[in-house]
Amino acid sequence: MTTHTDSFYRHLREWFTVFMPRQRGVSPHTITACRHTWNMLLGYVAETRGVPLERVTFAIVDRVCVLEFLDHMRATRSWTGTTYNQRLACIRSFFRYAATAEPILAVHLADIIGVPQLKTVATKAVHYLTTGAVKALLAAPDLATKIGLRDQFFMILMYDLAARDGEMLALTVGDIDVRRLTVDLIGKGAKPRRLPITSETAAHYRRYAEVFHPEPAADQPLFYTIHGHRKTSMSDDNVGRFVRQHASRARESCAEIPEKVHPHMLRHSRAMHLYQAGMPLALITEWLGHTDPETTLIYAHADTEMKRQALAKASGGDTTSPPAIPMWHDREDIIRRLCGLTT
Incomplete structure (x- = not known):
């Protein structure tokens, strides 16, 4: 017994x-x-x-x-x-x-x-860019150069997905599905999640792939550097360098660009902009790939129509051709994939 x-x-x-x-x-x-x-x-x-x-x-x-x-x-x-x-x-x-x-x-x-949590005062501020600053940053790379094309697409995709630096660098060509308009990410704890992209983001990808992946293979790193005639995943040091470089250039025409800009700021910025646009915190938590079970439970029971309205509200603003920021489309199939409702 x-x-x-x-x-x-x-x-x-x-x-x-x-x-x-x-x-x-x-x-x-x-x-x-x-x-x-x-x-x-x-x-x-x-x-x-x-x-x-x-x-x-x-x-x-x-x-x-x-x-x-x-x-x-x-x-x-x-x-x-x-x-x-x-x-x-x-x-x-x-x-x-x-x-x-x-x-x-x-x-x-x-x-x-019954044991209560302590009330805490946030001591670490979340640093993020305004929408105007994001647009200026994405417009900074010189698209007449191969490197400029790469840098712009990296920042567009990172902001659009609110992805972590490591998640971006782990992407392979096969993780992007331009037909279904989705991207598969592997987050902390090897947790996979699938996020929607817009047709505009897919158009940016096609232009990028024509130059960097003319003969694409699904297992190739999406963002790479050449070492010993082989494609290897790009380093986070390289990402930090070109983000700072383009931020410095963008600051010349946009005073909203802060003195210190780092890649993770794009993730913070996207999350903050979605929150300001009315997206519920539970959905943002899932979007960012956090794993708290109670938050996930709340998200799982959230109303699908509410998600659609939140995404639609977040799509307001300039929808001109590149280098404008990719915006979400009000599409039921994309939202259902984001919410894990597909069979």
């Missing part, structure tokens, strides 16, 4: 070894952070409750215990509000998993949910 103690450690072991790495694809860094949290918590329980580690149960790790542990760590290790909330989220995540695996444990999850 399985005891409550056996159940606690069995679920904790399966959460670490099966659920997070295999079912959720959580990064090793996150798993390590969770291990540290639980090592500290179990050590605290053993010390303050006088319970040997092997006899710890769900009932012992209750709301009072967790709250006292978190407050103790704030006092002795100077945890910030952000660190406090991250550790609490890790503890809650395990209890949520255990309650799903063994519903009778839901009472313990309800108890832990």
Whole structure:
């Protein structure tokens, strides 16, 4: 007969070894952070409750215990509000998993949910470009040169997708489908996501491909440099260099360009512009490839028509020929692909 103690450690072991790495694809860094949290918590329980580690149960790790542990760590290790909330989220995540695996444990999850998060004050501002600054930046490359054509398409696609630098550099020719107007990205934790592009973005791609991929192969890196007569993925240092170079040039005609511009700013800018245009935060979270399960659940139940209206609202503005910013089309098939509703 399985005891409550056996159940606690069995679920904790399966959460670490099966659920997070295999079912959720959580990064090793996150798993390590969770291990540290639980090592500290179990050590605290053993010390303050006088319970040997092997006899710890769900009932012992209750709301009072967790709250006292978190407050103790704030006092002795100077945890910030952000660190406090991250550790609490890790503890809650395990209890949520255990309650799903063994519903009778839901009472313990309800108890832990009662531990409130701390209110935190954002200390790190999100730096982004105005829409005017983005247009000026995308217009800066010299399209009469091969490198200028490449740089412009890279920045257009990065902004359009709100992609990470690493996601862009990992793209292959086969990841872009100009017939279906989609791009497949691989995000953190090897999480794939498919995002829509417009016919205008596809037109930019065709011009780029004519020069850089005249004989395309699906496994070729989309953005590359030549080393030893071979195409190899372009480095993030190279991306940072040409973004700064074009920002400096664009600043001569657009005072809205800040002194320091980096590639990730294009991702922040797209996300901010979509939010300002009325796109719900849950959808933006999914768009950006974040993996919080509660946010994803909210997104999954969001109304399809709301998504269509948000995308349509975001498409306002100049729709002239290149180098104008690619805008979303109000197309049901694109939205359904974005929402994962296709069969």
